[in-house]
Amino acid sequence: MPSVENAVTIPQLIAAAARAYGDSSAIEEAGRRISYRELDQLRRQAARALLALGVQAGERVAIWAPNIWEWIVAATALQSIGAALVPLNTRMKGAEAGFVLRESGASLLFVIGEFLGVDYPRLLEGESLPALRRIVSLRGASHGALAWADFLSLAAEISPAELVVREEAVNPQSLSDLLFTSGTTGNPKGVMTQHGQNLMVVRDWSAVVGLREGDRYLIVNPFFHSFGYKAGWLAALMRGCTILPQQVFDVQAVLECVARERISVLPGPPTLYQSLLAHPQRAQYDLSSLRVAVTGAAAIPVQMIHRMRDELGFQTIITAYGLTEVCGFATICRAGDAPELVATTSGRAMPGIEICCVDAEGHLLPPGEPGEVLVRGYNLMQGYFNDPQASLETIDSDGWLHTGDIGVLDEQGYLRITDRLKDMFITGGFNVYPAEIEQCLLKYPGLAQVAVIGIPDERLGEVAMAFLLPTPGNTVEEPAFIAWCREQMANYKVPRRVQVVQAMPLNASGKVTKNALRELASAAV
Template identity: 55%
Template sequence: MRGTAALRGATPGPPADRAAIPGLVRRAAERHRDREAVVDGRTRITYGELGERVERAAAACIARGVEPGDRVAVWAPNTLEWIVAALGAVTAGGVLVPVNTRFKGAEAAYVLARTRAKLLFVTGTFLGTSYVASLRRAAGQGPGEGPLPGLPRLREVVVLAADAPADFRTWREFLADGAAVPPGAVRERADAVRPGDPSDITFTSGTTGRPKGVVITHAQTLRVYEVWSELAGLAEGDRYLIVNPFFHTFGYKAGIIACLLRGATMVPQPVFNVDTALANLAAERITVLPGPPTLHQALLDHPARSRHDLSALRLVVTGAAVVPLDLVERLRGELGVATVLTAYGLSEASGTVTMCRRGDPAEVVASTSGRAIPDTEVRVVGPDGAELSPGEPGEVLVRGHHVMSGYFEDPQETGKAITPDGWLRTGDVGVLDAGGNLRITDRIKDMFIVGGFNAYPAEIEQLLGRHPDVTEAAVVGMPDARLGEVGKAYVVRRPGATLTADDLIAWSRREMANYKVPRAVEFLAELPRNASGKVLKTELRSR
């Protein structure tokens, strides 16, 4: 199905001077020079100041030997330094490699070794962990030794702090190195970056094996997030609380890149904490808050919410297989959020494939992820590759300008993911309705078969979410001697609820087909998630 035939050409790509990220940064600094760009704790800088800081970081990258195409990694939480380091590296012609802050040392070292990163920006201590010490252990470096033995291509490590071990550099020391590089050299390097050059390599979450590096270009990034900003209604002067982690496509691109495109103010938050989020929303008059449904549910249910002025909030963008209709209605009703949208995307398609549109009814926003973005094709196919009719579940395929060029130096995995005629196999199970709205029902690997019937956990989870005492649910298949497999539900109860497993199973028998009814229920305080907010089904299956 050609999901956007009527919209094709409706949203133009970025102008020529914004077809690469260095040009975007320069234009934003000029156009929004005196507008507040970033608020990070007590630090407040304008777009003009952000442009100057990025150029200083780019100069330092050049001084330390970063050449066009070199990979530069950032392993740090959401901060102003992350923004400046990342944009500085890209302005110097480097390819950004964001590293998951929840990775342990060995996982981070794998990404650094796999991409042969030349330069790493790393936080000091975060969430009680010394990232420097963790990296040293993983790379086999003993106290007082020189370069990291396990990472011979990593020429330099810059600690985004005031202190660093003797063999690493502090952020201040690093920036000082750029003083000898003339502004003209930085401009020349930035101008040499072409729209088709790789802008970043983002690694998949790796919940089913080694993570793979998704290669996306400058032109793809800017074109997609020009469209995202237009469809969402992000505007100049918006104030955007970025809780989604920068190492994730949504945090970096729907956050930093989108704000640069529109002249919105970025308020990065390193860790999602409801109290901190409420304080930021009120104190900074936040107008835009994208994030997973759990984030917004936690805000709505917080006992101190009424003591915070959230009246400035006007735009929420969320997305997941399960978005309760109640959540959409409460955001609109209780908080007065004018625009609540859902979307679907994956790193392999630059982070965005479908979006709801402003004005869509609450039922469409809650039950679907909207329609394909302009110049994108979405189809649903069966196991034989044949296209299915609306309403039939199958694998979601995507084709368009934003599909990755491939996994980094991995033609075999790239060949599995992209068909010869350019369709990206997402591995997601979905249903298209007659209007072209996509509903993601599950991952192909999560589906289980109950007595010959295909059971889709996300569908069952959405049904369970209708129970008044259920906050969240995750369903996995477990072996059964008679039926082959049956469902087991892991459930988070609402505070104060006394719901039992027998109660929920009995309720389920009244609300859903028998093969969908969970045969076992286990209550948890919270569902296990990775740093991107995805429920770790593998962990639940291993219980």
């Protein structure tokens, strides 16, 4: 039987972790403590229930829920029988979730009945989902969904031996997940990655970060994102940590949890640490247990790194850079790096991974010269699901993945991201794709043309600003427009500023020049 270090599939890892860490606490959430041994038992029970529902190897199974313990059980169970995990963003509206479910061909959906006042299954009413055979409610009753307890009871129909056969058929090359990410076309694409490559990169990441057996890991990053999933619960289970999931980021709740639960590992976007440092009652909480912080996705002031060490007590502060297309990991700082290096770079390439910068013609650039960031290594995706053309456009014939980001490498190989070839920007740690928002906004009555850019925001890094060109004779009322946007898309995508224009700035080929819009936005402040 493989050890935790030698596991090459996720079911092997969970089984090995149960043997290695036994009755140690794996997850603590909602008043429940689940040991490593019990987690493995729950995984096997849920996997047998999936077999009872006829889920086949290679099928896609989606999860649409916040950070709860059932999420981890469902994910590891479906991966144990050779199905691929399709996480759905909890901020999605029905049409957005419906698109991902259709594109992935998901045959089964695990969902939460209600979260933050939203009935998730009801959001899908009216969506055409021909491949979806069953919905299982992880927590809370929901019309038309199989309750979690009833789902688990189906395991009785399948023998443990049948599960063993399916588990043994899973190999390092089996598809483990399909994470959807948008691109410049505006349509989300499913990124395919495998069991073996994910475990290898997570193993390297957790070693660099310094995760230890017994660490208490507060996971605020959502499980549907590679930060909360791969650098989150998967890394924690590999290292024998205790996972404490948090469903919603609330500064007060984080402070209380750190003090009460003696949290030692707390990754998150820079906004998380900024919020903790700015909290007026922070001094009332004992934060002395904090040891490891991992951040990224936005520029960080050097002073903030110093304050995280001096005032929050972090011994290890690490920044990193990655994309969904590289299993979420590409570069990372190392423990002991100077605060200035942590603040101004995203670290250097992880073991076994190559990074370079090239000019517009694809020529390799020397250190200090800005160019497009390329990544090559075992961590590259297997391609975009059902989109071979987009896959060929992203990974070249030499095996380099073109990130669309512009960066500079220094003499030591440390990477500094300076801009984006794509228009994508980051709001509070979430990737935001203007083309996707623009496609949605064009559905609003009376609009001839729209353009979206990212503008600076003190708290969230960048937020969306929309430029609107109405059709002749029409006007746009901003309050009604924003209210409509909130119904159509996840909150982090909703434009925070709106400007109605009489004409869009266009280049010679008729495309909107986003730089001219950025100048307009700056002039209007």
